[in-house]
Amino acid sequence: MQFNFIQIILILVVAFLAGTEGILDEWQFHQPLVACTLIGLVTGNLTLGVILGGSLQMIAMGWANVGAAVAPDAALASVASAIILIEGGQGKAGVGTAVGLAIPLAVAGLFLTMIVRTISTAIVHIMDAEAKKGNWRMINLWQWIAVCLQGLRIAIPAGLLLAIPASTVQGWLKLMPTWLSEGMSIGGGMVVAVGYAMVINMMASKETWPFFAIGFALAAIQELTLIALGAIGISLALMYLALESKGGNGESASNSSNTGDPLGDIIDDY
Amino acid sequence: MADKKFQLTKRDRFNVMWHSQFLQGSWNYERMQNGGYAYSMIPALRKLYPDKKDLAAALQRHLVFFNTHPYLASPVLGVTLALEEDKANGADVEDEAVQGVKVGMMGPLAGVGDPVFWFTIRPILGALGASMALSGNVVGPILFFVLWNLIRLGFLWYTQEFGYKAGSAITKDVSGGLLQKVTRGASMMGMFVLGALIERWVNIKFIPIVSKTPIQKGGYIEWDKLPAGAKGIQDALLQWDMGKGKQLTNIKTTTLQDNLDQLIPGLAGLLLTFLCMWLLKKKVSPIWIIIGIFVVGVLFHLWGIL
Numbered sequence: 001m002q003f004n005f006i007q008i009i010l011i012l013v014v015a016f017l018a019g020t021e022g023i024l025d026e027w028q029f030h031q032p033l034v035a036c037t038l039i040g041l042v043t044g045n046l047t048l049g050v051i052l053g054g055s056l057q058m059i060a061m062g063w064a065n066v067g068a069a070v071a072p073d074a075a076l077a078s079v080a081s082a083i084i085l086i087e088g089g090q091g092k093a094g095v096g097t098a099v100g101l102a103i104p105l106a107v108a109g110l111f112l113t114m115i116v117r118t119i120s121t122a123i124v125h126i127m128d129a130e131a132k133k134g135n136w137r138m139i140n141l142w143q144w145i146a147v148c149l150q151g152l153r154i155a156i157p158a159g160l161l162l163a164i165p166a167s168t169v170q171g172w173l174k175l176m177p178t179w180l181s182e183g184m185s186i187g188g189g190m191v192v193a194v195g196y197a198m199v200i201n202m203m204a205s206k207e208t209w210p211f212f213a214i215g216f217a218l219a220a221i222q223e224l225t226l227i228a229l230g231a232i233g234i235s236l237a238l239m240y241l242a243l244e245s246k247g248g249n250g251e252s253a254s255n256s257s258n259t260g261d262p263l264g265d266i267i268d269d270y
Numbered sequence: 271m272a273d274k275k276f277q278l279t280k281r282d283r284f285n286v287m288w289h290s291q292f293l294q295g296s297w298n299y300e301r302m303q304n305g306g307y308a309y310s311m312i313p314a315l316r317k318l319y320p321d322k323k324d325l326a327a328a329l330q331r332h333l334v335f336f337n338t339h340p341y342l343a344s345p346v347l348g349v350t351l352a353l354e355e356d357k358a359n360g361a362d363v364e365d366e367a368v369q370g371v372k373v374g375m376m377g378p379l380a381g382v383g384d385p386v387f388w389f390t391i392r393p394i395l396g397a398l399g400a401s402m403a404l405s406g407n408v409v410g411p412i413l414f415f416v417l418w419n420l421i422r423l424g425f426l427w428y429t430q431e432f433g434y435k436a437g438s439a440i441t442k443d444v445s446g447g448l449l450q451k452v453t454r455g456a457s458m459m460g461m462f463v464l465g466a467l468i469e470r471w472v473n474i475k476f477i478p479i480v481s482k483t484p485i486q487k488g489g490y491i492e493w494d495k496l497p498a499g500a501k502g503i504q505d506a507l508l509q510w511d512m513g514k515g516k517q518l519t520n521i522k523t524t525t526l527q528d529n530l531d532q533l534i535p536g537l538a539g540l541l542l543t544f545l546c547m548w549l550l551k552k553k554v555s556p557i558w559i560i561i562g563i564f565v566v567g568v569l570f571h572l573w574g575i576l
Contacts, residue, residue, distance in 0.1 A: 025340055028392075033403060062393070103561065117297055120297060134325040134326035136312050136316055139308055140312060143306065146295050146296035197547040202384070208461040212464060229462075238455070
């Protein structure tokens, strides 16, 4: 579909919000679940946006900025792939392709944020100079400029994408053979494993592996909802900690880091 | 308390909390969250140091290197608020003491924030929302957004207040038992949920047919013996009973996937996850793994395996 003027403005607003959140990580406007839903909402394709958001969220699960490392950029991936999905007009059938396209977009977004983070280095030097003068208003201003740059990082590519006529986008998507789009949907179903693997590598230890095993086994019971599973998980963790402090040999307290990770060791030695 | 010259009100502290949401706004490769930290402190510093020279010193004091989890900066901000307040009231607080508190707290706190927020709460809420969203249910995204921000704002405010009230005494507890316990508990909970998510959401379906066995008479629907018209359709559906009753054809096809499901449901997804973990530990970039999986998906589909 072709967007009208108001829709384009609203899409750019959503893109801007997603861009700022991509760095701030507070309100989560950059998470696919939120960003794709909002793009769907402002373009009148709410359900489609929600479905794409859900699919991408599963993939983006383990993407997090840890320390100085920057994760693949969920903001550009969600915004751009949602625009392509809706412009393409293929409906639900296009979700698989949109998910596939999201991955290179996430990498592109990653480079853009690295550029802005480098520019911010210059900005904090300006802040230094203003601080010497005790000029707090200018520090506020430059902080806002830095935030806006991060917003533009997504809003500008989104604007460029919107400048391409919908018919052209549809033409490109039609060029894609079915085996490719079906294959990409299948890949999208598997690719979530990467996010989970990243998270597990962060949290795995000798004392957490049994929890993983119980979770995996219980999930096969389809009657258990995610909320029920969450309740079981919390209860198990609380019981473990409570029993530990009662039993009190204090030995396991030192195992919280990755040192006692048997599977990890096997993987390392492999 | 009453004779203090400068006193930060609840409103001032709330302003600091609100500003701290932009902590990472000027994140840079040189001093990371320094600009955001100074920006967060400004509502308080303005009030504490009416003299421009003192204010300049205070601003510069907070433009030094700082980096932690964006939410766990709140307790640090709380403590520094308490310290700056004392300093403004004439107490002998050295610049080094302020730095020491900030540097001493940011490391251990980042170690708590990443597993708790990024790797436990967000995946859980995200998966909860996404599982509803996949069927087009808009409640999914709303639930995620509302719950996350309630937890986040509550956390920012209460930990900052906690830090402010405890003052520098809090630094003793940072390395102590409670935080470690929270982190460990979150990791256990997180791993439990991850196990469940991998079983449910890593989709791999092997389509090759392993066997075709004929079914004995009575095990399948005998289409030619059904009554004609709508009555026949009703009869067939009753016999089929949503897959629990009779088979649709007189040959039972078993795919590779059926065999795997009998053994361990979700085994293929689990093995794929372990493979990814191994590749990640071998320092393969996640982006390459993702691209590789897409290539494999397309190729295996072409060959009729997936």
